[in-house]
Amino acid sequence: MTGASGVGKGTIRHAAIPDLGEIHYSISATTRLRREGEVDGVDYHFLDRSAFRALLERDALLEHAEYVGDYYGTPAAPVDAALSAGHDVLLEIELEGARQVREKRPEAVMLFIAPPSVAELERRLRGRGTDGEAKIQRRLERARKELRAVREFDYLIVNDSLDAAVTAFKAVVRAERLRASRLGDEAEAALLRAT
Amino acid sequence: MTGASGVGKGTIRHAAIPDLGEIHYSISATTRLRREGEVDGVDYHFLDRSAFRALLERDALLEHAEYVGDYYGTPAAPVDAALSAGHDVLLEIELEGARQVREKRPEAVMLFIAPPSVAELERRLRGRGTDGEAKIQRRLERARKELRAVREFDYLIVNDSLDAAVTAFKAVVRAERLRASRLGDEAEAALLRAT
Numbered sequence: 001m002t003g004a005s006g007v008g009k010g011t012i013r014h015a016a017i018p019d020l021g022e023i024h025y026s027i028s029a030t031t032r033l034r035r036e037g038e039v040d041g042v043d044y045h046f047l048d049r050s051a052f053r054a055l056l057e058r059d060a061l062l063e064h065a066e067y068v069g070d071y072y073g074t075p076a077a078p079v080d081a082a083l084s085a086g087h088d089v090l091l092e093i094e095l096e097g098a099r100q101v102r103e104k105r106p107e108a109v110m111l112f113i114a115p116p117s118v119a120e121l122e123r124r125l126r127g128r129g130t131d132g133e134a135k136i137q138r139r140l141e142r143a144r145k146e147l148r149a150v151r152e153f154d155y156l157i158v159n160d161s162l163d164a165a166v167t168a169f170k171a172v173v174r175a176e177r178l179r180a181s182r183l184g185d186e187a188e189a190a191l192l193r194a195t
Numbered sequence: 196m197t198g199a200s201g202v203g204k205g206t207i208r209h210a211a212i213p214d215l216g217e218i219h220y221s222i223s224a225t226t227r228l229r230r231e232g233e234v235d236g237v238d239y240h241f242l243d244r245s246a247f248r249a250l251l252e253r254d255a256l257l258e259h260a261e262y263v264g265d266y267y268g269t270p271a272a273p274v275d276a277a278l279s280a281g282h283d284v285l286l287e288i289e290l291e292g293a294r295q296v297r298e299k300r301p302e303a304v305m306l307f308i309a310p311p312s313v314a315e316l317e318r319r320l321r322g323r324g325t326d327g328e329a330k331i332q333r334r335l336e337r338a339r340k341e342l343r344a345v346r347e348f349d350y351l352i353v354n355d356s357l358d359a360a361v362t363a364f365k366a367v368v369r370a371e372r373l374r375a376s377r378l379g380d381e382a383e384a385a386l387l388r389a390t
Contacts, residue, residue: 112375117388140389147386156375158386168373175370178363180307180351191342191353193312194335 001090002098003113004143006125008159009092012113015166017090020173024082026091029055032070045075062104063097068138072097088173095146098153109176111169112153116160118144196285197293198308199338201320203354204287207308210361212285215368219277221286224250227265240270257299258292263333267292283368290341293348304371306364307348311355313339 003009017023029045031052040046047055052071055061064073074091082089091101101108115121121143125136150156155172159165198204212218224240226247235241242250247266250256259268269286277284286296296303310316316338320331345351350367354360 114386117385119389122389144387144389147383150378150383150386151375153375155370155373156378157373168369171366171369172373174363174366175350178350178352178367180346180348183346183351188342188345191309191312191345192339193314194317194339195314 001092001111001113002095002146002153003159004115004121004146005139006121006128007113007115007143008162008165009113011162012157012159012165012169013090013092015162016169016173019170020088022085022087023173024078024087024089026074026079026089028072028093029061029075030070030072032072062091063093063100065094065096067094074101088177094142095149102152109155109172110153111155111157111172112146112150113165114147114150114156114158115143116158118147196287196306196308197290197341197348198354199310199316199341200334201316201323202308202310202338203357203360204308206357207352207354207360207364208285208287210357211364211368214365215283217280217282218368219273219282219284221269221274221284223267223288224256224270225265225267227267257286258288258295260289260291262289269296283372289337290344297347304350304367305348306350306352306367307341307345308360309342309345309351309353310338311353313342 001009001013013025017025027041027043027045029047029052031047031049032044034040034044034046038044049071052073055073055075056064060076061073062076062079064071066072072094074093074097079089079091091097093101098110102110115124118140122136122140125131125139131139157165157168157172196204196208208220212220222236222238222240224242224247226242226244227239229235229239229241233239233241244266247268250268250270251259255271256268257271257274259266261267267289269288269292274284274286286292288296293305297305310319313335317331317335320326320334326334352360352363352367
C-alpha cells in the first residue's frame with residue numbers, strides 16, 4: 001500500500017483489518033528518531049545507522065529508501081515467516097520501495113491510496129497541524145511525484161469518503177484471495193471429488 | 196461468470212447485483228424451447244434455428260456453443276451498448292463460451308463459481324428434482340470438465356456458503372473497478388489538481 005502522508009492509509013488499515021482475517025502488518029525499520037508516543041516494535045523498529053547498514057549489507061531488507069536524511073526499510077524475515085504461515089502481508093511503503101518489492105516479488109499486489117486531489121491533501125496536512133511549511137511542501141512534492149506513477153500500481157483507491165475507501169480496501173484483499181492462479185493442487189482435487 | 200448448472204450462479208447474482216450499481220446482465224439467445232414460466236427477453240431471447248444462424252453469419256455473437264442439440268449465444272450489440280454507457284456487463288456462460296469471449300475481449304474478467312465438490316453438486320442437482328438421471332450425469336460430466344479448466348479463470352469462488360459467495364462476488368466486481376490501469380487521463384489530472 002502506497003500513498004501520501006495524510007491520505008488516510010493508517011485509518012483505512014485499522015478500520016479494514018478486523019474484517020479480513022489473517023493479515024500481517026509489516027513494521028518498517030527506520031533510523032529516524034522515535035517521536036513522542038511512538039513505540040519501538042509497534043510503530044517502527046528504531047535502529048541506529050550502523051544496525052540499519054548491517055541489514056542492508058546482509059540483503060535482509062525487501063526494500064529501503066532514504067527520506068529527508070533518514071533510512072526506512074522492510075525487514076524480509078517477518079514478511080517471509082508470515083507468508084509461510086499462509087497469512088497475507090501488508091506493507092505500507094513509498095513509491096521507490098514499492099518498485100523494489102515488485103522487482104523482488106512480482107506476485108505482490110500493488111495498491112495506491114490517493115487523495116481526491118493534491119489540493120485536498122494540502123488542506124488535510126495543514127489541518128493536522130503537525131508539520132511546518134517546509135515539510136508540507138516536501139510532502140506535497142512527493143505526493144505529486146507518486147501520483148504521476150499511479151498506473152504502475154494494480155489498484156487505485158481514491159480516499160474521498162472513509163467508508164467507501166474501507167469497503168474498497170477490503171474488496172481488493174478479498175478479491176486477490178480468490179485468484180484462481182492461487183488454487184493449489186489439493187484444493188483442485190477437493191473440487192473434483194466425486195464421493 | 197462460469198459454473199455448473201446447480202452451483203448457484205443465479206442466486207449469487209440476484210443477491211449481489213442490488214449492491215453493485217450499474218451492471219448489465221447479458222441475456223443469452225437460444226434455440227431451445229421456452230420452458231413453463233420462462234419469459235422471452237428476460238430468461239433468454241428465444242430464437243428459431245434460422246434466426247440464430249443469421250446472427251452467427253453476421254458475426255453478431257460474442258460467443259456461442261451447442262449443448263444437447265441446441266444453440267446458445269451472447270448477442271454482442273447489447274453488451275457493447277452497455278459498455279459504451281460505462282456500465283459493467285455480466286455474462287453467464289459456459290467454458291467454451293468464456294474462452295471465446297477472452298479471445299475476442301482480452302480485458303474481460305473471468306470468474307468461476309465452483310461447488311465445494313462434484314459430490315456436493317450431485318446432491319444439489321438431485322435435490323432440485325428437475326432433471327432426469329441422464330441429464331444429471333451429463334451435467335456432472337460437464338462440471339468435471341469445466342473444473343479441470345479453472346486455472347484459465349481470473350477468480351474462483353467456491354459456493355460453500357451463499358453469504359460468503361455473495362460477499363466474494365461483490366469483492367471481485369468492486370476490486371476490478373479499482374484497477375489503476377482503468378484510470379483515465381482526466382481522472383489522473385483531477386488527482387493532481389493543486390487548486
